[in-house]
Amino acid sequence: MPEVQKSKNRIVIPSSQDYLVEVDRFLETRLKEAGMNESDLADVAISVSEAVNNAIFHGNKCDLKKKITVRVKVESGTVEVQVEDQGRGFDLSEIPNPVEGDNLLKQVGRGIFIIKSLMDRLDFSFAPEGGTILKMYKSFQTTRRSSSSEAGLPLAE
Ligand SMILES: Nc1ncnc2c1ncn2[C@@H]1O[C@H](COP(=O)(O)OP(=O)(O)O)[C@@H](O)[C@H]1O
Ligand SMILES: [Mg+2]
Numbered sequence: 001m002p003e004v005q006k007s008k009n010r011i012v013i014p015s016s017q018d019y020l021v022e023v024d025r026f027l028e029t030r031l032k033e034a035g036m037n038e039s040d041l042a043d044v045a046i047s048v049s050e051a052v053n054n055a056i057f058h059g060n061k062c063d064l065k066k067k068i069t070v071r072v073k074v075e076s077g078t079v080e081v082q083v084e085d086q087g088r089g090f091d092l093s094e095i096p097n098p099v100e101g102d103n104l105l106k107q108v109g110r111g112i113f114i115i116k117s118l119m120d121r122l123d124f125s126f127a128p129e130g131g132t133i134l135k136m137y138k139s140f141q142t143t144r145r146s147s148s149s150e151a152g153l154p155l156a157e
Pocket of ligand 2: 053054109110111112
């Protein structure tokens, strides 16, 4: 797919669900290489898919000209994944709690809650131009000793 830019620690996709599978493949390859076990990998994959869906629909509003960048950084048994869109951001304080009252019955509004449950930490920031950057962190047990070259990889290219 020529619209997809990929390097070892970064994938850039247009704002369409058609590219979710590309992001998933990229993550699986990168995190298996880092020695992440299947269970933690599944948690990260679900979280990133929720975050990328939010970036596609709420952030970039399916505008194919707008991109979503997913960056992975692996350092001493912790993975950090960043999902960045080119949307207008949002007010975190206005997000309803999905496990409160009638919200429990709704089929939507659970993405951020799921990410919070599956990852160790998440951190939203909003770029001055408006885009949302979601950083998610999870420490993991490796299935093998991960190589020392994993340490200290810069997040930027
Ligand atoms: N990247 C984003 N850009 C703009 N708004 C966002 C973004 N991510 C989340 N949101 C806002 O947070 C709300 C909650 O997201 P989420 O918990 O995933 O539920 P849902 O996507 O089902 O609405 C969204 O409805 C949206 O208003
Ligand atoms: Mg969502």
